[in-house]
Amino acid sequence: MQNNWKWSILFTAVVMAGCASPGEKQQAATSVPAKPAAVQPANSNERTVKSVDGSFEGEIVGKPAAGSKFSKVKIGMSFREVTKLIGAPDDMLRHETGKRWIPFYYGNDAQRLQTLYSGEGCLTFTGGNIFGGGGEELLRITVDPKGTCLAD
Numbered sequence: 001m002q003n004n005w006k007w008s009i010l011f012t013a014v015v016m017a018g019c020a021s022p023g024e025k026q027q028a029a030t031s032v033p034a035k036p037a038a039v040q041p042a043n044s045n046e047r048t049v050k051s052v053d054g055s056f057e058g059e060i061v062g063k064p065a066a067g068s069k070f071s072k073v074k075i076g077m078s079f080r081e082v083t084k085l086i087g088a089p090d091d092m093l094r095h096e097t098g099k100r101w102i103p104f105y106y107g108n109d110a111q112r113l114q115t116l117y118s119g120e121g122c123l124t125f126t127g128g129n130i131f132g133g134g135g136e137e138l139l140r141i142t143v144d145p146k147g148t149c150l151a152d
Contacts, residue, residue, distance in 0.1 A: 051076025051137070062121065062143030070120050070141055079113065079125050079136040089115035093150055094127055109135065114150060122149035 046061045051074075058075030065071065069086040083089075093114045111127025113136065121144035126135035142149040 049075050056137075058139045058141075060141045060143075062141075064120075064141070064143050068120060069117060070123075070143055073123065073138060073141060075138055075141070077138045079115075079138075082123065082138060086117070089123070090118045091116040091150060111135070112139075116147055116150045118147060119145050121145065121147070 045063065046059055048057050049060055050057055053076055056076070060075070072085055073082050077085075093116075094111060109126045113125040113127040115123045115125070117123070122140075122142040123138055124140035124142070126137050126139060
């Protein structure tokens with residue numbers, strides 16, 4: 001039993017030494033970094049827009065038709081403002097984001113709330129922090145009259 005801890009220390013030391021081989025470090029240091037590519041949206045109909053208060057950027061996918069419900073909403077509006085303006089959604093989906101698992105992350109984007117408006121598309125809101133508070137700011141407007149956006 002006394003030799004088991006010695007073997008586990010030796011095994012750990014060998015594994016750690018293998019992970020930090022000097023040849024890899026030299027190769028990484030001598031290689032020329034690639035020039036960063038310009039960030040292009042995946043969809044040509046996608047554009048980035050500043051929020052109403054200018055504190056963050058959101059996305060608009062597609063072009064809302066003139067006079068439609070989605071032509072009235074703006075990135076950064078709260079869920080309450082949106083529902084007062086255009087009415088309640090037909091369906092909703094809430095899910096966690098990867099930020100949920102970041103230690104000491106207290107931002108309002110640990111969850112997302114996605115709403116479906118039939119004949120219009122989807123609106124995506126921040127869903128709040130890990131404790132359920134905060135959030136519900138409009139992040140993304142997806143114009144999709146068929147309603148396939150809710151599954152994205």
